[in-house]
Amino acid sequence: MKIFTSKSDLKSYISSKKEEKKKIGFVPTMGALHQGHMSLVKKSVKKNDVTVVSIFVNPTQFDNKEDLVKYPKTFEEDVKLLESGSCDAVFVPSVDEIYGENVISERFDFDGLEHQMEGKFRDGHFDGVGTIVKALFKIVQPDVAYFGKKDFQQLQIIKKMVEKLKMPIKVKGMPIFREEDGLAMSSRNTRLTPAHREAAPFIHKTLKKARKKTGTKNVKEIIEWVENQFKKHPLLELEYFIIADEKTLQTAESFNATKRYRAFIAVFAGEIRLIDNVRFKNN
Template sequence: MKVFHGIAELRAALKVLRQEGKSVGLVPTMGALHPGHLSLLSQSVAQNDVSVASIFVNPIQFNNPEDLEKYPRREEEDLEQLRLGGCDFVFMPTPEEMYRDKSSQLNMSFGHLEKVLEGAFRPGHFSGVGVVVSKLFNIVQPDRAYFGQKDLQQLAVIKKLTFDLNFPVEIVAVPIMRETNGLAMSSRNLRLTPQERDVAAQLYQSMEQLKANVLEGQSITEAIRGAVDRLKDLDNVELEYMEAVESDTMRQVTALDAGCDVSLCAAAYVSGVRIIDNLYLTS
C-alpha cells in the first residue's frame, strides 16, 4: 500500500496503471474508519484492479467550526485498517493541497436537495461535499466510487453531481452497517460513551417501529408524530427532524405511492453529538 500526500504524485502513479488497462475504484473518507468504511473498500477491492481510499477531513463542508475541530482523527489506525483491507493507494492531502486559493472559494448549488433536511440544518454543507467530491473525481478519475447509504441525502447529491457534470464514474451505494444495538456506524460515534450509544440507538429503533406502523396501515403523519413523541421522553436527545421522503429527491411524502421509493430520514443530537440515520420504507 502506498500513501500519497500530493495530487501530482498520485496522478502520475494512477496514469501508469490506467495505461496498463487497470480499473480504479475510489473510496472517499474523512478518516476515523469503522467497519462501514471497510465495507466500501471491500466492494472496491472486489470490483476493481486498483482501490484508492482518501482520508481528508474536508473543512469546507463543516458549517460548525467546533464540529470540525472535534472530528475524530486516527491516521495511524486508519492506515493499518486500509492496509489489512487490501487498499492499494491512500490519498492524504492537506487542506492547502486541496484548496490552494483560500481567497476565492468555489460554490455549488443543488437546488431542492440543499434546502431540506441536512441542507436546511447545515447551510453550505452540500456545496462543500460537491466541491471536494468533484476534486477527487478529477484527481483520481475512478471507474467506480463507493458511498454509504447512511448519508442518503449526500448520496442523492453525488448522483446529481455525477449526472449533471458528466463524470464517467459509476456510483456504487453500499448498505448501512450497524452496531449490535442498531445504531448506524459513524465516525462521530467515537465521541459517545457506551451508555450514550444505547440512547442514540433508540433513534433507529423508533424508525423501525414507525416503519412497522405505516406498513400495518397507520398514516405516515400519525406514525411520525408517535415516533417524535417517544423520542421527546428521552434525556439528552434533541431531535432535529424526522421525515418520510422520496429516496432520490428528498421530497417529503405523506402517503405511499406505487412505484415510489420512500425512506425515513432523521437527525438528532445525543449528548451534544449529532447523529443521522435513515431507513428504507419502500424500495
Template sequence: MQFTSNILILHNLNINRVQLFKEKKALRDFLSAEKTSNKTIGFVPTMGALHEGHLSLIEFAQTTCEVVVVSIFVNPTQFNNKEDLEKYPRTLDNDIQLIEEKFSGGIVIFAPNAQEIYGKEILSSHFDFGSVATFMEGKYRDGHFNGVGTVVKKLFEVVEPDKAFFGEKDYQQLLIIKKLVELTKLPVEVIGCKINREENGLARSSRNSLLSIDDKAESSFIYESLQEAKNNFGIKSVKDIEKDIKFAFENHPLLQLEYFEIANAQTLEPFSESKQEEKYRAFIAAYAKNVRLIDNIALN
C-alpha cells in the same frame, strides 16, 4: 515525493501493500501508470477515523476494481459549525494501520492537507442540486452540500476513478453525488452501499468514537425509531408516524431530535399520501449530548 515520518516512507516503499500519497501530482503519476495496464480504479472518499463501515466499502470496491483509492481528508468547507470541524476525530496513523491489517494489497491512501486540495483560498463552489439539497441536511446545515460537492469534484478530478463507493447512511449525500456527476458530466459510476451497523443497530459512524459506552447503547434508540416507522408505514398516516416519533424523542433521557422526516426516496420531497409505484425512506438526525448522529431506512 518526500515524506517526513518513517512510517510514511515504509508505506510508500512497500509496493505490495498500502501506499500513501499526500500530493496530487504523485498520486496522479502512480494512477496513470496503473491505468496504462487497463486496471479499474475504485474510489472510497472518507474523512478518516475509519471503522467497519468504511472497511466494508473498501472490501466491496475490491470486488470490482483492481486498485482502490481511499481518501482521508476532513473537508473544512462542508462544516457550517466551526466547533464541529475542530472536534472531528483525526486518526491517520490508526487508519493506515487498520487498512494494512484488513487488506493485503491494492489499496492506495490519499491523505492531503487543505492547501493541497484547495490552494490558498478554501472556498466552496455553488451547485444547483435541486430538491435533493433543499430538505433535511440541506435545511439544517447551510452550505453543507456545496462543500461536499466542491471537495468530491476536486477528488474525482485528481483520482479519475471508474467507480466511486458511498455508504447509504449518508443517503442524501449519495443522491447529491449522483447529481454532481450528472451536472459535471464526470465519467464515474457512483455506487451506493448498504448501511453497516453496530450490534445494537446504531449506524456506524466516525462520530460514534465520541460517544461513551452508555451513550452508544442509548443511541440505539435512533434505529429502533426507524424500525418503528417502517413497521407502521402503510398502516398509520405519515403525520401520525412523525408525531409518534417526535413524542418518543421528547421523552428520551439522552437524545435530542433535530429532525425526523419521511420523504420520496428519489427527490427527497415530503408528501402526504404514498403512491404504490414510488419508493420512500425515513430520515433522522439527533444529538447524543453534543454528538450529531444521522440515519435512515427504506420503508417500502
C-alpha cells in the same frame, strides 16, 4: 500500499495504472475509519483492479467549526486498517494541497436536492461536499466510487453532480453498516459518552417500529408517533424526522404505491449529532 500526499504524485500513479487498463475503485473518507468504511473498501477491492482511499477532513463542509476541530483523527490506525483490507493507495492531502490559499466552496445546483433535510439545518454543507468530491474525482479519475447509504442525501447529491457534469464515473451506494445493537456506524460514535452510547440504539429501533406502521398509519401519524417517542426520551433530542421520496428527497404528505420512500432522522445525543435512515415499504 502506497501513501500519497501530493496530487501530482497520485495522478502519475493513476495514469500508469490506466495505461495498464486497470479499473480504478475509489472510497473518499474523512478518516477515523471503522468497519463501515472497510465494507466499502472490501467491495472496491473485490470489483476493481486498483482501490484508492482518500483521507481528508474537508473544512468547507462543516457549518460548525467546533465540530471540525473535534473531528477524530486516527491516521496510524487508519493506515493499518487499510493495509489489512488490501487497499492499494491512500491519498492524504493537506488543506493547502486541495484548496491552496482559497479555502471556500464552489456553488452548486443539485436540482433542489440540497435544500431538503440536512440542507435545511447545515448551511452550505452540500456546496462543501460537492467541492471536495468534484476535486477528488478529478484527481483520482475513478471508474467507480463507493459511498455509504447512511449519508443518503449526500449519495443522491453526488450522483446528481456526476450526472450534471457528465463525469464518466459510476457512483455506488452501499448498505448502512451497523453495530450489533443497530446503531449506524459513524466516526462520531467514539465521542459519545457511555450513557449516550447506551441510549443511541433507540434511534434505529424507533425507525424500524415506524416502518412497521406504514400499513396502518398515514405519514402525519407516523411522524407524530416518532416525535412523541423522542419527547419521552431523557437523553436523546430529535432534530428532525422526515419521510421523503427516495428520488427527489421531497417530503412526503401521503404514500403513493408507485414511489419509493425513505425515513430520515437526525438526533442529538448530548453534543453529538447522529443521523440514520431506513427504506419504507410502499403502502
